[in-house]
Amino acid sequence: DSGVTQTPKHLITATGQRVTLRCSPRSGDLSVYWYQQSLDQGLQFLIQYYNGEERAKGNILERFSAQQFPDLHSELNLSSLELGDSALYFCASSVGQWGMNTEAFFGQGTRLTVV
Amino acid sequence: GNSVTQMEGPVTLSEEAFLTINCTYTATGYPSLFWYVQYPGEGLQLLLKATKADDKGSNKGFEATYRKETTSFHLEKGSVQVSDSAVYFCALRHGGATNKLIFGTGTLLAVQP
Numbered sequence: 001d002s003g004v005t006q007t008p009k010h011l012i013t014a015t016g017q018r019v020t021l022r023c024s025p026r027s028g029d030l031s032v033y034w035y036q037q038s039l040d041q042g043l044q045f046l047i048q049y050y051n052g053e054e055r056a057k058g059n060i061l062e063r064f065s066a067q068q069f070p071d072l073h074s075e076l077n078l079s080s081l082e083l084g085d086s087a088l089y090f091c092a093s094s095v096g097q098w099g100m101n102t103e104a105f106f107g108q109g110t111r112l113t114v115v
Numbered sequence: 116g117n118s119v120t121q122m123e124g125p126v127t128l129s130e131e132a133f134l135t136i137n138c139t140y141t142a143t144g145y146p147s148l149f150w151y152v153q154y155p156g157e158g159l160q161l162l163l164k165a166t167k168a169d170d171k172g173s174n175k176g177f178e179a180t181y182r183k184e185t186t187s188f189h190l191e192k193g194s195v196q197v198s199d200s201a202v203y204f205c206a207l208r209h210g211g212a213t214n215k216l217i218f219g220t221g222t223l224l225a226v227q228p
């Protein structure tokens with residue numbers, strides 16, 4: 001158990017809908033990262049937050065947004081869903097925002113299926 | 116840009132066979148290198164890491180050496196077990212004001228008894 005909790009584990013929704021994925025980082029971790037794992041794109045970095053502020057952006061679509069709350073949990077919002085958004089979404093957390101010893105610990109992921 | 120290339124799978128081995136999964140990277144500067152493992156139905160777990168040239172990361176019988184001259188970080192294990200069956204990801208973390216990881220495509224390892 002990595003200590004990173006993601007809910008829900010599975011989500012099935014229709015095209016055009018909006019969903020929210022939730023991540024609780026390990027106790028004491030200030031950084032949260034979101035990754036998307038799909039068959040055609042592999043594991044792609046989406047976005048990073050540190051202590052409530054956005055720190056880095058990757059290949060995140062404009063239809064997607066995220067935030068980190070004062071209690072450090074994070075939510076990834078996916079809207080106007082398309083079939084191609086079906087993927088496994090991972091959250092990871094680390095103590096710091098950069099540096100040599102800030103290992104990232106991953107949650108078990110949320111599997112999103114868009115039908 | 117920064118990228119990671121790893122050998123395509125699946126890699127199918129018999130128990131106690133020697134394992135090598137190749138990984139090469141492209142990056143400016145001096146990235147840190149990682150191997151993550153994903154067991155069926157689970158998230159990613161850090162297997163081992165190396166933060167500078169010639170460092171050897173090791174864990175659970177797996178090893179990988181950071182070779183700057185060949186920009187490689189090949190994963191090896193002398194004797195695999197059925198329980199090692201999983202997807203293995205090579206990744207790099209570039210320095211700078213972010214801790215994001217750049218992953219390879221993953222290599223599925225299937226170990227048969």
